[in-house]
Amino acid sequence: MPRAAPPKPKHAVIAAVQLPSVSDAEFASSLSELGELASTLGFEVVATLTQKRTSFDAAAYLGTGKRQELRLLVQGEAAEEEDEAPSVTEKRTARHGAVAAREAAKALAEADQKRVAYVLVDHEISPSQARNLENEVGCEVLDRTMVILEIFHRHARSNAARAQVEIARLRYLAPRLREAAKLAGPQGRQRSGVGGRGAGEGAGEADRAKIRDRIAELQRELIAFDLERQTQRARRLASQGLARVALIGYTNAGKSTLMRALTGSEVLVANKLFATLDTTVRALVPDGVPRVLVSDTVGFIKNLPHDLVASFKSTLEEAAEASLLLQVIDASDPGYQRQIEVTEKVLEEIEAAKVPRVRVFNKIDQVGDARTQKLLAAELRAQYPRCIVMSAVNADDVAKLHKSIRAFFARKLVKAELFLPWSAQQLRGELFANCEVLEERAENDGAHFSVRGERKALKVLRERIEQA
Numbered sequence: 089m090p091r092a093a094p095p096k097p098k099h100a101v102i103a104a105v106q107l108p109s110v111s112d113a114e115f116a117s118s119l120s121e122l123g124e125l126a127s128t129l130g131f132e133v134v135a136t137l138t139q140k141r142t143s144f145d146a147a148a149y150l151g152t153g154k155r156q157e158l159r160l161l162v163q164g165e166a167a168e169e170e171d172e173a174p175s176v177t178e179k180r181t182a183r184h185g186a187v188a189a190r191e192a193a194k195a196l197a198e199a200d201q202k203r204v205a206y207v208l209v210d211h212e213i214s215p216s217q218a219r220n221l222e223n224e225v226g227c228e229v230l231d232r233t234m235v236i237l238e239i240f241h242r243h244a245r246s247n248a249a250r251a252q253v254e255i256a257r258l259r260y261l262a263p264r265l266r267e268a269a270k271l272a273g274p275q276g277r278q279r280s281g282v283g284g285r286g287a288g289e290g291a292g293e294a295d296r297a298k299i300r301d302r303i304a305e306l307q308r309e310l311i312a313f314d315l316e317r318q319t320q321r322a323r324r325l326a327s328q329g330l331a332r333v334a335l336i337g338y339t340n341a342g343k344s345t346l347m348r349a350l351t352g353s354e355v356l357v358a359n360k361l362f363a364t365l366d367t368t369v370r371a372l373v374p375d376g377v378p379r380v381l382v383s384d385t386v387g388f389i390k391n392l393p394h395d396l397v398a399s400f401k402s403t404l405e406e407a408a409e410a411s412l413l414l415q416v417i418d419a420s421d422p423g424y425q426r427q428i429e430v431t432e433k434v435l436e437e438i439e440a441a442k443v444p445r446v447r448v449f450n451k452i453d454q455v456g457d458a459r460t461q462k463l464l465a466a467e468l469r470a471q472y473p474r475c476i477v478m479s480a481v482n483a484d485d486v487a488k489l490h491k492s493i494r495a496f497f498a499r500k501l502v503k504a505e506l507f508l509p510w511s512a513q514q515l516r517g518e519l520f521a522n523c524e525v526l527e528e529r530a531e532n533d534g535a536h537f538s539v540r541g542e543r544k545a546l547k548v549l550r551e552r553i554e555q556a
């Protein structure tokens with residue numbers, strides 16, 4: 089069960105069926121996305137095999153002819169590797185000692201890398217389809233879901249994210265283990281593979297019971313993590329005002345980059361899919377009234393495995409609780425409209441569709457020359473009124489985004505009069521942190537303040553003054 093990325097890229101072949109309902113553009117963009125997912129896993133895609141069909145083949149996803157072609161492709165690469173074998177031997181006899189041994193090892197390693205290790209299928213296929221296809225083409229088959237699960241598995245850092253991903257993986261693998269057990273019998277061959285599927289081949293009832301127990305154990309752990317997070321969240325809400333912004337959107341759109349720019353924090357930014365799996369919360373910098381907290385969240389993707397959506401629901405609750413969502417969209421992706429659709433669908437699933445939302449079209453600097461950028465920006469503004477078109481690497485643009493976040497919360501501020509008795513002076517700091525003080529007058533038994541602040545923050549403050 090490899091956890092770290094393999095040191096050298098493994099060869100993979102992408103195989104996909106185009107159904108009549110899928111346009112050529114949509115199909116191409118889905119394939120290129122699968123290619124990016126593959127490279128995030130450290131695979132090198134050496135070939136792509138596609139086929140138009142009215143439905144998936146019930147037995148093995150692809151039609152018989154394509155399966156044959158795929159087998160030749162997979163085995164063809166392997167045959168090439170065998171052809172190289174004599175030259176390795178020749179070299180070994182021609183030279184002696186350590187140099188020859190090193191060269192031979194290198195040649196063998198290179199030959200090994202040429203082997204097609206995986207066939208990647210751009211759909212979720214059934215356990216029996218996967219198994220039949222594997223048996224026929226002679227190498228491991230990973231569907232889109234497994235590829236995404238594997239990336240999540242490698243990128244999960246916090247205990248909670250790890251537990252969430254493991255539950256999703258086990259749920260996905262359990263029926264596949266059953267399928268393997270049926271085909272391979274109790275003494276099924278053992279194979280190491282991505283996702284640890286190999287380790288469980290030939291799994292019997294005892295193994296399946298173990299999986300059920302493990303899932304139950306992880307769920308108990310998650311409940312504990314959840315309680316911990318809720319306590320932290322409650323503390324945040326009580327002590328720091330209530331203005332919350334969440335950065336949400338498709339994977340790789342630039343959410344973490346914007347998080348860094350807006351909060352001066354050092355969250356992970358990477359040109360990988362699903363670099364961020366945990367929600368991070370930081371204060372908007374420079375600070376102001378109200379104090380605004382920004383959260384960075386896990387990215388979305390087309391056909392995000394259902395179990396993962398369910399698993400990450402609690403992580404995404406942060407988004408549902410925000411007062412404002414910044415929906416980050418990669419404007420340089422020709423398929424940005426699909427990004428928008430996918431994101432909006434997930435927002436509905438996590439019941440965050442009603443939260444006020446601003447669309448942020450990012451990476452405009454990556455769209456052709458200045459003229460093209462201007463044209464696209466105008467088009468986007470016409471199509472999505474009130475959207476922001478920007479580049480996270482442009483400081484002026486970031487400042488503008490910062491300003492519009494402030495403006496959003498400023499609109500929600502109300503004026504109020506507060507009286508702070510001398511006996512409650514310990515709340516003075518909190519008052520200044522949560523409100524904009526317009527005027528302060530000292531009176532006999534305390535200080536009178538004219539302030540502007542968030543309705544909810546003012547309510548909390550009044551309660552605290554009464555209790556003091």
Ligand SMILES: Nc1nc2c(ncn2[C@@H]2O[C@H](COP(=O)(O)OP(=O)(O)OP(=O)(O)O)[C@@H](O)[C@H]2O)c(=O)[nH]1
Binds near residue numbers: 338360
């Ligand atoms: N040129 C350019 N690159 C950008 C911009 N914003 C982000 N990037 C790059 O895009 C890549 C992805 O950025 P991230 O901020 O990690 O994306 P993310 O949305 O957090 O992605 P996930 O965590 O995977 O969901 C990184 O290589 C960034 O440096 C931008 O405005 N312009």
Ligand SMILES: [Mg+2]
Binds near residue numbers: 343344363
């Ligand atoms: Mg990120």
